[in-house]
Amino acid sequence: MVKNLAPYAGRFGEYNVYVRSSGYPKVALVYPSTYQASISNLFTHIAYFYLLEKSDALVDRFTLDNPDRGSVTERKLREFDLILASANYELDLPYLAKLLSDAGVEVFAERRKMRPLIIVGGLAAMSNPEPFLDIADASFIGDGEVLLQRLVRYFSTLPENPGAFLDSLDSGVYTGEANVRKVVVEDLSNSFHPTVEIRSKKVEPVFGEGFYVEISRGCRWLCKFCLEAYAMYPYRYRSLETVKKLVDEGLRHVEKKRVVVYSSSPFDHPGIRDLLEYFIENEVDFSLPSIRWDTVKLDDLDIISKSTQKTLTLAPETMSSNLGCSIGKCFNFDVFSELVSKAFRERFNVKLYIMTGFPQESEEDFQETLRNLRKILALSHELGRKLTVNVNPLVPKPHTPLQDSPLLAEKEYSRRVKLLEAELGRSTVTHLRWLHAFAQSLVALGDRRIGRFFTLLAFRNISKRDMVDLANTLKVDISFPLKHRSRDERPWSRVVFPLDHIVDRIPSLGRS
Ligand code: SF4
Structure with missing residues (x-):
């Protein structure tokens, strides 16, 4: 206070x-x-x-x-x-x-x-x-x-x-x-975390009312496309004792006895199951907005189902067993479908995040994802629950092993989105517009001139026409995200992250 x-x-x-x-x-x-x-x-x-x-x-x-x-x-x-x-x-x-x-x-x-x-x-x-x-x-x-x-x-x-x-x-x-x-907080347990959070009578925060607590920072899985994992490295977590103290105090200042747990992968925290039991014993509702699916045991769903959380959000990114391991997310359909089937039976709806455009991804990988999604959709119909599939193209991010990879071309991305919509239904599939992914790539990979381009674009629209017009006026190349780039083309090279030297030793991840 x-x-x-x-x-x-x-x-x-x-x-x-x-x-x-x-x-x-x-x-x-x-x-x-x-x-x-x-x-x-x-x-x-x-x-x-x-x-x-x-x-x-x-x-x-x-x-x-x-x-x-x-x-x-x-x-x-x-x-x-x-x-x-x-x-x-x-x-x-x-x-x-x-x-x-x-x-x-x-x-x-x-x-x-x-x-x-x-x-x-x-x-x-x-x-x-x-x-x-x-x-x-x-x-x-x-x-x-x-x-x-x-x-x-x-x-x-x-x-x-x-x-x-x-x-x-x-x-x-x-x-x-x-x-x-990069400088880091080494001991998360002893770093400042407010127990009072700003709340509004007019606007709820995105994940609903309650006390928001960060239990960990970074992610130990280091999936090859994931900026969060490489930028927030090393993985650190708050001790169970610290989290409980924050929660006990924090709940005194919110209108709902509810906790939203912030963590990239909460089931990696060694005290997470004790924490969830603690919530249940003390009649505290909770929400886990993001979960790495292969860290969740079937019994964990019994615990989560005691909260008012209705949707389980999982991001397998690909459902190809061949591609999965090479991007850091090994995929096994039998294990995954057992988990999702139990989630449907526990009355959860499921939201899946799928990414496409990995340099190693073949047509067969994509088709396998499509086939597996069809099976999960059939399961959702059978058990009367809702499945949502959110599709994104890979946006190459600095400091990650995929930082030099190209963004998937618009035509190919549209083809894949259309296939997904045709197979799963338009009401099941949502997708990020390619142009937005392209604009994200420009900023993620761009230099000071791209900064000027976007500063001026702010007063126009993020539309293809305005972008091309402005690029011509400023004589700025905006095609680079679509090509494979070399190490010399990294405007962020003077920003040193802890894993950069290791990432640089990973051989090129393209197929060709
Ligand atoms: S599990 Fe999720 S947060 Fe962790 S590295 Fe992979 S994509 Fe990133």
């Missing part, structure tokens, strides 16, 4: 929120997405409460739903000294440009002269900060808690010289001038 500050509701009818009407510096937490997405992201709460508790800063939050005025103080964004922007997704880049422009803040870093100073973090920005530096003065390469600790220590040096302030923040700060190694 934040001491000596008054609770405040503001425009979103928030509770667990405090107002400090004056303070130095003025820090804006900018989340270039919806207000709902912002309160579903744990770092929003970590940064807000950490800065309020450990410094005299005046802190407020801005999203695409309130670009002009802070959600608590109603101050204008341009009055702030420091902007901490989150960019977990590639397309946060144009949305950030739009938000700043709507708020009357100079968008281009070179023209802004570091006022307000903008530091961007998050998965997309730290894995390839170059495109983001068209807007931001620096990108923080690492866990945000480390940045917060340093900010609080050096806030007093901000007024005179933002450049010196950036230098004082030390390792992990990338400005495009020197190599930077």
Whole structure:
């Protein structure tokens, strides 16, 4: 609980929120997405409460739903000294440009002269900060808690010289001038996790009401396409004791006795089964938004079925036994169908994530996935439950073993989506539009010129026509995601992640 500050509701009818009407510096937490997405992201709460508790800063939050005025103080964004922007997704880049422009803040870093100073973090920005530096003065390469600790220590040096302030923040700060190694929180159990989280009377967070707790960070499976695993390495978890304490305290400040468990693969946590039993014994409802399917035992479904969770989300990515192991997700249809069949019997609906366009993927791999999905669909009909299949093309991500692979061509992706829709029905299949995957690839793999391209695209539409027009005007090549690229074509090469040297020793993963 934040001491000596008054609770405040503001425009979103928030509770667990405090107002400090004056303070130095003025820090804006900018989340270039919806207000709902912002309160579903744990770092929003970590940064807000950490800065309020450990410094005299005046802190407020801005999203695409309130670009002009802070959600608590109603101050204008341009009055702030420091902007901490989150960019977990590639397309946060144009949305950030739009938000700043709507708020009357100079968008281009070179023209802004570091006022307000903008530091961007998050998965997309730290894995390839170059495109983001068209807007931001620096990108923080690492866990945000480390940045917060340093900010609080050096806030007093901000007024005179933002450049010196950036230098004082030390390792992990990338400005495009020197190599930077990622910095990490080593002991997650002892790192800051708020027990009070911002909640709104008007807007529920994405996974519903309740206390959101992060039990682990990173993922030990290191699937070859997965940015989360390589960017968040090493895998760390909070001790069961710590998680229970956080939950006991956190539930006192939410309206529903419910816990949402944040983890890339919760069943890898050594205390997860004890934790779920603890919830049941104490009549706490819970939700596990993402699960790696082969870590779940059949008995675990009995435990999960005691919660109000209705849908089990699993991401096998492929249902080809041949392809599965080569991307880090070995697939065995018999074991998988036994699990899904039990899930249907336990009255869960099932949502599956399928990815296509792996360099090693053959037509036969794709057809095998299709056949297996048909069998799972038949099972869902037989047991009266709903199956949803969400399809995405592989978007090659920096620092992963598939970083140099091409994005699947539009025509081929459309063919595969149409086949899936024809075989499974359009009501079962949803898919990411190819153009969005293409735009994501451009930011994920692009350089500073691509940053400028997206900053300007923010004021047009993400449509094929606008992209081609703008690329011609700026004379920027936007075809590179469709080709296999060499090591020399990695604009993120000065950002060093812990596994880069190992990833570089993995031979090329293409078929040819
Ligand atoms: S199991 Fe999921 S989170 Fe973990 S590495 Fe694989 S895809 Fe990433």
